[in-house]
Amino acid sequence: MIVVNLPGGGIQQVEEGELLWMRKAFDSEWKGAVMLRLSGDRIYSVEKLSDLVDKFRSSKTSLAEFSAPDAKVKLMVSAKRVRQVKESEPQIYHENAKSVLSFGNRVLLAVKETPVQAKSLLSDAT
Numbered sequence: 001m002i003v004v005n006l007p008g009g010g011i012q013q014v015e016e017g018e019l020l021w022m023r024k025a026f027d028s029e030w031k032g033a034v035m036l037r038l039s040g041d042r043i044y045s046v047e048k049l050s051d052l053v054d055k056f057r058s059s060k061t062s063l064a065e066f067s068a069p070d071a072k073v074k075l076m077v078s079a080k081r082v083r084q085v086k087e088s089e090p091q092i093y094h095e096n097a098k099s100v101l102s103f104g105n106r107v108l109l110a111v112k113e114t115p116v117q118a119k120s121l122l123s124d125a126t
Contacts, residue, residue: 001013001014001015001016002014002015002016002055002056002059003055004036004043004045004047004052004055005045005046005047006043006044006045006046007030007033007044007045007046012043014036014038014043016056016059016060016061017039017081018038018039018040019036019037019038019056019061019078019081020037020038020039020077020078020081020103020107020109021036021037021066021075021076021077021078021109022034022035022036022037022049022052022053022075022076023035023049023068023073023074023075023076024049024073024074025044026071029044030044032046033045033046034046034047034048034049034052036052037107037109039081039103039105039107049074049076052076053076056076056078061078061080062078062079062080062125062126063076063077063078063079063125064076064077064079064121064122064124064125065077065121066101066109066111066112066113066118066121067111067112067113068110068111068112069088069093069094069095069096069097069098069110069111069112070094070096070097075109075111077101077109077122079121079122079125079126080126081103082101082102082103082122083102083103083104084101084102085099085100085101085102085115085118085119085122086099086100086102086115087099087100087115088100088110093110094110096112097110097111097112098111098112098113098114098115098117098118099111099113099114099115099117099118101118
């Protein structure tokens with residue numbers, strides 16, 4: 001279990017395997033926070049992204065760093081949770097998205113890396 005510090009002083013315990021990805025939250029979501037996309041929900045933390053990365057890595061979660069296609073945002077993806085990498089479709093996803101990571105259950109994440117680069121990053125992380 002990983003303890004995540006929430007805005008307002010609360011905490012939430014997160015199972016290592018629940019994490020799909022995390023990134024700095026957009027100001028429109030929760031300014032100054034980090035968004036953690038879990039298998040069933042999303043939560044926000046007041047901790048730094050680097051501190052959360054350290055927590056998950058110390059619990060043996062394999063994380064791979066990706067780039068968002070439409071913003072200068074670092075995406076830290078749980079490599080073992082990615083079920084498939086496919087080529088992005090520009091008519092559906094952002095024009096700068098080259099790949100889409102599938103986590104199953106219709107949960108998808110578009111990234112800037114090509115499918116070959118994405119598979120390499122995921123492989124290196126595990």
